[in-house]
Amino acid sequence: MGSIKDKVAIVGMGCSKFGERWGLGAGDLAVESAYEAYEDAGVGPDDIEACWVGQMYAPVNGIAGSTIADTLKLTNIPIIRNENWCTAGHIALIEAALAVASGVYDVVMAIGVEKLKDTGYPGLGTGRGMNPVYEARRTAPGSFGLIATSYFNKYGLSMEEGKETIGKIAVKNHRNGSMCPKAHFRNKITLDKVVNAPIIAYPLGLFDCCGNSDGSACAILAKADIAKRFCDDPIYIKGFGISMDAGLPHTRPEFGWTSFEALKNSSRQAYEMAGIKNPREEIDLAEVHDCFSITELAIYEDFGFSLRGRAKEDIDSGFFELEGGLPVNSDGGLKCFGHPVGASGLRMTYEVYKQLQHKADLPERQIKNANRGLSHTFGGPPQLSAVAIFGNEKG
Amino acid sequence: MIGITSFGAYIPIYRIKRDLIAKAWERGSLRGERSVANNDEDSLTMAVAAGTDCLGGFDRGKIDGLFFATTSAPYKEKLSAGLAATVLDFRSDVVTADFANSLRSGTSALMAARDTVKAGTAASVLVTAADCRLAYPRSDQEQLFGDGSAALLVGSDGVVATIEASLSINREITDVWRNDDDMFVRTGEGRFILTEGYMSSMAEAISGVLSRSGMEASRISKAVIPSPDYRSSMSLAKKLGFDPDSQLQDSLLGSLGHCGVAHPLMLLISALEEASPGDTILAASYGDGADALILKVTEEIGNLKNARGIKGHLQSKADLSSYQKMLSFRGIVEAASGEPFRLFPSASAYWRDQESILRCYGSRCKKCGSTQFPVQRICSKCRSKDEYEKVRYSDSRGKVFTFTRDQLAGRSDDPVVVQTVLETEDGTRFYLMMTDCNPQEVKVGLPVEFTFRRIYEGANFHNYFWKCRPLRNGGANHG
Numbered sequence: 001m002g003s004i005k006d007k008v009a010i011v012g013m014g015c016s017k018f019g020e021r022w023g024l025g026a027g028d029l030a031v032e033s034a035y036e037a038y039e040d041a042g043v044g045p046d047d048i049e050a051c052w053v054g055q056m057y058a059p060v061n062g063i064a065g066s067t068i069a070d071t072l073k074l075t076n077i078p079i080i081r082n083e084n085w086c087t088a089g090h091i092a093l094i095e096a097a098l099a100v101a102s103g104v105y106d107v108v109m110a111i112g113v114e115k116l117k118d119t120g121y122p123g124l125g126t127g128r129g130m131n132p133v134y135e136a137r138r139t140a141p142g143s144f145g146l147i148a149t150s151y152f153n154k155y156g157l158s159m160e161e162g163k164e165t166i167g168k169i170a171v172k173n174h175r176n177g178s179m180c181p182k183a184h185f186r187n188k189i190t191l192d193k194v195v196n197a198p199i200i201a202y203p204l205g206l207f208d209c210c211g212n213s214d215g216s217a218c219a220i221l222a223k224a225d226i227a228k229r230f231c232d233d234p235i236y237i238k239g240f241g242i243s244m245d246a247g248l249p250h251t252r253p254e255f256g257w258t259s260f261e262a263l264k265n266s267s268r269q270a271y272e273m274a275g276i277k278n279p280r281e282e283i284d285l286a287e288v289h290d291c292f293s294i295t296e297l298a299i300y301e302d303f304g305f306s307l308r309g310r311a312k313e314d315i316d317s318g319f320f321e322l323e324g325g326l327p328v329n330s331d332g333g334l335k336c337f338g339h340p341v342g343a344s345g346l347r348m349t350y351e352v353y354k355q356l357q358h359k360a361d362l363p364e365r366q367i368k369n370a371n372r373g374l375s376h377t378f379g380g381p382p383q384l385s386a387v388a389i390f391g392n393e394k395g
Numbered sequence: 396m397i398g399i400t401s402f403g404a405y406i407p408i409y410r411i412k413r414d415l416i417a418k419a420w421e422r423g424s425l426r427g428e429r430s431v432a433n434n435d436e437d438s439l440t441m442a443v444a445a446g447t448d449c450l451g452g453f454d455r456g457k458i459d460g461l462f463f464a465t466t467s468a469p470y471k472e473k474l475s476a477g478l479a480a481t482v483l484d485f486r487s488d489v490v491t492a493d494f495a496n497s498l499r500s501g502t503s504a505l506m507a508a509r510d511t512v513k514a515g516t517a518a519s520v521l522v523t524a525a526d527c528r529l530a531y532p533r534s535d536q537e538q539l540f541g542d543g544s545a546a547l548l549v550g551s552d553g554v555v556a557t558i559e560a561s562l563s564i565n566r567e568i569t570d571v572w573r574n575d576d577d578m579f580v581r582t583g584e585g586r587f588i589l590t591e592g593y594m595s596s597m598a599e600a601i602s603g604v605l606s607r608s609g610m611e612a613s614r615i616s617k618a619v620i621p622s623p624d625y626r627s628s629m630s631l632a633k634k635l636g637f638d639p640d641s642q643l644q645d646s647l648l649g650s651l652g653h654c655g656v657a658h659p660l661m662l663l664i665s666a667l668e669e670a671s672p673g674d675t676i677l678a679a680s681y682g683d684g685a686d687a688l689i690l691k692v693t694e695e696i697g698n699l700k701n702a703r704g705i706k707g708h709l710q711s712k713a714d715l716s717s718y719q720k721m722l723s724f725r726g727i728v729e730a731a732s733g734e735p736f737r738l739f740p741s742a743s744a745y746w747r748d749q750e751s752i753l754r755c756y757g758s759r760c761k762k763c764g765s766t767q768f769p770v771q772r773i774c775s776k777c778r779s780k781d782e783y784e785k786v787r788y789s790d791s792r793g794k795v796f797t798f799t800r801d802q803l804a805g806r807s808d809d810p811v812v813v814q815t816v817l818e819t820e821d822g823t824r825f826y827l828m829m830t831d832c833n834p835q836e837v838k839v840g841l842p843v844e845f846t847f848r849r850i851y852e853g854a855n856f857h858n859y860f861w862k863c864r865p866l867r868n869g870g871a872n873h874g
Contacts, residue, residue: 126733126804132740133752133860134769136850137733137804137828142814145799153797153839201814202800247775250816250826253765257797257816 003273004101006394009227009234010219011107012041015350018215018338019184026058026115027071029216029343034072034111037218041230045074048220049105053081054092054112055342059119064342068113083342085379086289087242088112089217090345090386094240096221106226111218112347114340123212124341129381130248141201141209141292143250143381148203148294150257155309160195163203165312166293167194170207170335172321173290177332179365184213184338208293213338217346219353224394233357238372238389239273241266245383262385263302263378270374270387271304279304280326283389284370285355287348289378290333299376300328327367330355341379345386348375356392397512398557398690400519401548401699402664403448405441406541406651406708407432408831408867409724411715413538419718420533425625429652431715432527432542434724434809435830435848435862438465439475441544441657442523443482443847447789449521449546452700455483458548459517460490462504464524464656466573468495469849469857479523482847482859484754484787490517494656498571498682500524501545501656506686508549509558519550526655529725531579539624540580541652543708545660555696556667556676559689560608564600566684568592571623578727593623593681594631600685601635601677608689612636616674616692617666619644621659621681650709656682663690665705672696703867711867713831723808731807732851739853755789755845755861757823766823786823788845789861793819795841800834813837817863831864842866 014036016029024032038044051074055064065081068074082092089112096110119125129135152162171191177183189207197205220230227234243265249255267279276282288303290296297315300306305326306314314320320328331337331351334344352373360366376387410428417424432441442463450458461483463476476491490511494500501524508520525544530536570588572581582588597620605612612618618637622628625648629639637643644666647658654661659680666676674692679685703711715721722728750756751769759766760774761782768788773780794817801812813829815837829837830848843863850858 123803132853133745133748133850133858134826136853136858136860137801137812138814138826139801139803142799142801142804142812145801146797146814146816149799149839150797198802199800200802202802204799247767247771248826251768251824253767253775253822253824255824 001269003239004097005238005273005275006236007101007224008097008221008237009224010237010353011222011227011230011234012037012043012220013218013350013353014040015182015217015347016215017182018213018340018347020117021214022117024214026067026113029115029214030068030071030111030113033216033218034109037220041220043107043220043230045072047107048074048077048109049107050078050099051080051109051111052092052096053079054089054110054345055081055114056083056085056088057114057116057119057341059115068111085384086291086341087345087377087379087384087386088342090375090377090388091242093219093346093349094242094386094388097237097240100221100223107220107222109218109220110346111216112343112345113216114342115214116212116340117214139201141204144292144295145201145204147257147298151294151298152203154256154258159203163195164191165315166208166297167191168315169290169293169296170194173329173333173335176322176330177336179362180331180337181361183332183336184211185332185336204292204294210291210334211336211338213340215338215340215343215347217343217350219346219349233392235353235356235390235392236394238391239270240389241269241387243269243385248381249383250381259298259302260382260385262383263299266385266387267303270389274389276389283326283372283374285327285330285352285367285373287329287331287333287351287375289376290329290335291339291378295378296328296333299378322365322367330365330367345375345377348377349388349390352390356390396554396557397509397549397551398554399547399667400550400553400555401449401453402667402704403445403450403546403702404661404664404705404708405444405448405544406430406705407436407441407543408711408713409433409715410712411718411721416538416718416721422533425535425538427649429538430541430543431721431724433831434806435850437469437849438467438525438527438544439469439478440847440849440859441525441542442479442546445525445544445546446479446483446521446523448702448704449548450483451702453548456486458485458489458519458521460508460511460520461485462492462494462508462520462522464494464500464504464522465526466496466498466656467527468493481749482753484789490520498656499680499684499686500682501660502678502680502686502688505547505549505660506561506563506688512549512551518552519548522547522549524657524660526657527725528655529579529727532727536580536582539648539653541654543651543654543657543661545657545664547660553695553698554693555699556690556692559691560604561686561688562600562604562607563686564596564603564684566592566596568683571682589627593627596685597631597679597681598635600687601679604677604687604689610675610689614675615642615677617644617670617676618642619659619662619666619676619678621653621662621679622646622648623653661705667692667696668704668706670696720808730809733803733805733807740858741854742856745858750785752860755787756785757788758783759786766821768823768825788819788823788825789847791819792842792844792866793817793825793863795837795839795843796824797839798829798837800837815843815863817843825863827861827863829864830862
């Protein structure tokens with residue numbers, strides 16, 4: 001596998017307010033993020049040579065790309081829609097970067113948009129798998145609950161210990177989210193509240209589950225060697241990794257339900273491309289896929305942030321807090337910022353981008369000396385992982 | 396000689412105390428308890444369960460037919476016997492027929508199976524009978540009815556009870572009926588239907604079959620005389636010269652309830668479970684006339700593998716905690732279906748995948764031996780393409796590998812969906828909902844078995860698939 005390290009830069013980004021945006025359609029959400037990105041990059045629609053749209057559900061008619069192009073009036077350019085479960089936004093971004101790196105385009109857009117609140121479902125719906133019979137009544141919390149049961153069982157955590165361990169992740173993300181003006185949920189919560197919340201899918205309670213939100217985030221990408229024409233502080237793509245675990249985990253032979261090959265492979269690919277040997281030390285912030293608190297825990301271990309089976313120690317020591325050794329989900333994560341599926345990868349990248357530019361919206365949220373950041377989404381039952389690593393300097 | 400070569404039964408795990416039903420209506424209780432099918436069960440799933448119980452140790456590829464008797468078929472138009480034969484993994488060149496509409500159709504199916512074997516059309520036919528009849532709320536029948544099923548394998552090889560004689564009496568009478576759009580069973584005036592219906596037809600059939608075969612009532616080891624109430628079979632038996640105390644097979648009304656079409660066959664199975672070689676059994680059934688058969692138990696009965704049968708299933712039970720649940724489980728009151736479904740099956744996709752959906756086939760890679768469900772064309776381990784053999788898992792047992800109790804997806808009357816990843820003895824993973832369980836008692840490592848259930852009504856037809864359930868006690872199911 002080759003490398004695109006330092007060949008492509010993000011020169012502008014935008015992110016809509018996340019939440020239950022009943023009054024706005026998918027197109028309106030796209031306008032919010034795209035025009036912030038245009039302004040940030042100092043460009044307009046005429047400068048965009050191609051556009052990648054990350055969208056999972058596209059409620060109402062199943063059509064995503066042309067809806068967004070129609071609204072943004074992106075005329076005479078290709079619109080490429082990416083659907084890859086929760087990684088759609090990330091993969092749209094990576095596809096856009098690959099197209100720039102190929103030399104075909106100089107300036108492109110990657111935009112993630114999801115209008116979940118038009119589905120008519122609370123949550124992501126039931127029977128949301130790939131097969132209506134084999135996966136009947138499967139829900140998202142129902143699948144990720146399987147990880148928690150298995151993890152607690154394998155590492156001998158009592159239900160109370162397990163719930164508290166993952167509960168601390170939710171408390172952290174709520175604290176971070178409370179400081180983010182664009183986040184869906186901005187309330188701080190106590191561990192007591194997390195642990196005693198109503199069960200959604202045992203052992204996951206209400207606060208172990210992320211928000212179901214509407215939202216959009218957008219990036220303008222340019223060839224690295226022309227990036228400074230657009231802004232003084234472009235953010236360079238250092239590496240990426242995308243990996244699929246073929247075969248539903250539920251029926252995959254010998255699958256352990258505590259660790260995912262896709263997580264390990266995608267992070268390893270991204271580290272290799274970015275030249276990262278010790279992610280725990282070399283990454284200054286990470287935005288990872290905390291669709292459920294247990295998912296964030298599994299990611300700590302599969303990404304090499306924590307030792308296998310010992311994420312609890314890092315959680316207990318506050319290593320992933322905003323002031324810790326490796327702040328994770330500094331904007332509140334999916335948990336609080338919200339999870340409009342296809343938009344999330346770009347929303348996470350927006351946070352990394354702003355942090356690496358040292359332009360966090362509130363100074364108290366700014367992570368000191370943030371130079372290298374990672375964003376990551378994990379999708380499907382789950383099976384599919386996408387990682388991107390960014391830096392604020394070349395090299 | 397032709398006769399019964401194996402038998403099995405099925406009784407839903409749930410029982411409700413009749414006192415609970417009586418209390419809900421502030422009326423008298425008929426005492427005891429009745430069985431109630433779970434909200435994912437119907438006559439078809441129960442017939443499959445009884446068939447499975449009956450077929451332990453038998454090669455399913457060697458069975459030539461399936462008859463299914465019920466008054467509560469899941470479809471008004473569409474063959475249930477054919478669906479059951481597919482789920483039980485029979486060949487396609489088998490005789491299938493539904494026997495319907497009369498409470499007597501279970502014995503009609505049994506006699507038809509005997510005749511089919513006798514004619515040489517089939518060497519072996521599985522007779523299944525199942526019912527979940529609904530009675531008017533507050534009626535006696537609401538307490539008296541139960542849900543259950545029976546299966547008898549009929550053939551001429553390894554017969555455990557030969558069918559020596561039979562007699563059918565046709566009697567046109569409107570005594571117990573449902574019009575084509577009725578939900579609940581209607582009954583005529585009590586004295587009329589008892590004297591001119593049950594008593595007269597049953598007496599004629601039973602005394603007729605006895606005299607045809609030159610038998611005295613006293614020579615019958617057990618008389619299977621199903622009863623529409625607690626008393627009538629006893630007075631009938633007495634009138635016909637039987638000693639009710641020693642000869643009359645227990646009616647099971649107290650512990651199970653009257654299971655409609657299945658009931659006479661369930662009582663016959665109950666009698667066979669206690670029988671010794673040489674015993675003579677009289678089996679009768681009532682409905683628009685009466686059938687009566689004489690069976691003789693052979694030495695082979697000792698060789699039959701132990702099915703759960705009636706005895707085992709009766710022992711294995713769980714209390715249904717409320718009358719309201721009985722109403723909603725049986726569809727008398729409507730439950731909200733839980734979160735709306737995102738995906739619906741199409742009839743063509745369901746048809747295409749029936750080997751896995753209905754027959755429960757997984758695949759075993761011929762190259763590396765790895766197994767997976769559903770059938771995979773490309774091995775997930777060694778990626779060999781189209782080099783697999785099909786393996787049926789419906790008889791397998793496994794253990795819970797991991798699970799969750801999902802509170803989003805359930806029905807309003809049964810809000811917790813237990814989703815399990817289970818591993819079978821050969822290491823195959825299944826993602827199945829767990830049924831017939833106390834969700835709070837599920838844990839990693841819990842032993843489970845497969846059970847065929849109704850999943851939902853997507854695309855306007857009944858979508859059946861397999862679930863798992865905690866291993867039922869009460870006998871060695873070969874399951």
